[in-house]
Amino acid sequence: MAAQSINDLIDDLKDRFNLGSSELFGLDIGNSSVKLIKLEQSKGEYRVVSYAAAEFPEGTISEGNINEETVVVDAIKDIVKSSKVSCNNVCAGVAGNGAIAKKLQINDGAQDEIEDQVAWELESFLTFDTEKAVFSYDLLAKDESGGLEVMGAAVSRDTVDKYKHIVRSAGLSLKVLDLDSIALANIFFHIYEDALTDSDDSWLLLDIGSSITNFIIVRSGAIVFSKDINVGSMAMTEEIQRQMGLNFAEAEDLKVTYDSKGNLPEEILDIISGVAEVFFKELKSTLEFYNSSSSDDSLTNCYVTGGGAQTPGLVDGISEALGLKAEVLNPFNRIKIDEKKFGERVVNEIAYTCIVAMGLAMRRVDE
Numbered sequence: 603m604a605a606q607s608i609n610d611l612i613d614d615l616k617d618r619f620n621l622g623s624s625e626l627f628g629l630d631i632g633n634s635s636v637k638l639i640k641l642e643q644s645k646g647e648y649r650v651v652s653y654a655a656a657e658f659p660e661g662t663i664s665e666g667n668i669n670e671e672t673v674v675v676d677a678i679k680d681i682v683k684s685s686k687v688s689c690n691n692v693c694a695g696v697a698g699n700g701a702i703a704k705k706l707q708i709n710d711g712a713q714d715e716i717e718d719q720v721a722w723e724l725e726s727f728l729t730f731d732t733e734k735a736v737f738s739y740d741l742l743a744k745d746e747s748g749g750l751e752v753m754g755a756a757v758s759r760d761t762v763d764k765y766k767h768i769v770r771s772a773g774l775s776l777k778v779l780d781l782d783s784i785a786l787a788n789i790f791f792h793i794y795e796d797a798l799t800d801s802d803d804s805w806l807l808l809d810i811g812s813s814i815t816n817f818i819i820v821r822s823g824a825i826v827f828s829k830d831i832n833v834g835s836m837a838m839t840e841e842i843q844r845q846m847g848l849n850f851a852e853a854e855d856l857k858v859t860y861d862s863k864g865n866l867p868e869e870i871l872d873i874i875s876g877v878a879e880v881f882f883k884e885l886k887s888t889l890e891f892y893n894s895s896s897s898d899d900s901l902t903n904c905y906v907t908g909g910g911a912q913t914p915g916l917v918d919g920i921s922e923a924l925g926l927k928a929e930v931l932n933p934f935n936r937i938k939i940d941e942k943k944f945g946e947r948v949v950n951e952i953a954y955t956c957i958v959a960m961g962l963a964m965r966r967v968d969e
């Protein structure tokens with residue numbers, strides 16, 4: 603307790619005197635691995651300056667629930683050490699667990715009035731008690747008649763406390779807790795800034811992780827629909843494991859080991875495509891739900907990311923199942939990275955698995 607109070611005091615002093623950088627490390631505690639990334643910003647452009655990640659043993663986190671806190675804390679300590687840059691302040695992201703993000707139209711007013719309206723608007727979407735919720739918002743637009751457009755977010759207090767505790771136990775300071783879905787949207791807006799300016803089109807973004815697929819639809823600089831689907835690439839590993847009588851690590855290895863021509867064995871492909879069919883149905887019904895409530899005919903494009911997006915045939919399958927043009931979201935169309943320093947394999951790993959971590963790292967404390 604005493605140590606924590608001293609840490610608090612140091613943080614307070616740093617904040618008061620504006621010590622340390624306003625730039626934050628993006629910390630993405632995913633279901634399969636933790637990623638820590640630092641971006642350097644100059645004249646509106648970003649460059650990856652450091653990256654480290656560590657995979658979790660099976661069962662450390664499941665469907666967004668952190669089962670083994672000390673394993674997570676130790677993994678964060680390890681990657682801080684291996685990233686070889688001094689890291690204090692982080693922005694972490696949460697997904698699943700009923701975390702929600704929603705665009706809201708509310709009235710302008712004093713800070714507490716705005717907060718009350720955000721809480722009021724989001725209350726009916728919560729999957730946990732309102733008393734246990736923490737609400738937050740980002741201002742998107744303000745109109746002359748006193749209306750505000752905000753991106754409201756809600757997370758359970760238990761989740762906030764857990765993340766604070768984990769980050770602090772790893773010797774870091776949690777400056778911002780964001781939602782993965784918001785980080786995903788923010789980095790997409792940055793990467794495709796030119797194409798999105800003055801566009802009223804909608805875009806579907808999918809982050810296919812290990813256990814969660816973030817399904818979000820964005821339009822005019824905001825999320826208009828968001829759902830964290832509890833299916834990801836791990837379902838494929840588990841099915842390989844089940845059908846072939848292997849342990850998890852062996853099955854995972856088979857799933858990601860391609861031959862010299864970049865192909866997987868026929869037997870593995872069959873298992874993968876069986877799981878993918880179920881996954882496509884889930885995506886399709888989520889899209890149908892959105893379409894039934896929005897009559898949006900401007901949604902024609904889909905960008906896919908996450909480790910699972912590397913699954914052979916998956917992006918084409920999504921395109922066919924949803925009737926949308928689908929392609930992989932490439933962050934390095936805009937964000938710079940030194941390929942010589944990181945190496946081609948790591949650059950590829952960052953491109954697929956670190957979209958959320960980079961979106962988190964774009965946050966600034968003074969926002």
Ligand SMILES: Nc1ncnc2c1ncn2[C@@H]1O[C@H](COP(=O)(O)OP(=O)(O)OP(=O)(O)O)[C@@H](O)[C@H]1O
Pocket residue numbers: 631632633634635636810811812813814815834835836839854857858908909910911912913914954955
């Ligand atoms: N080459 C590959 N082909 C298919 N799947 C892959 C490949 N490489 C990694 N994956 C899968 O990607 C997943 C990890 O992706 P990612 O890091 O985006 O997930 P996560 O952030 O840990 O999980 P979540 O987003 O659910 O919290 C793992 O399930 C892994 O098996």
Ligand SMILES: [Mg+2]
Pocket residue numbers: 632633809811812908958
């Ligand atoms: Mg993820």
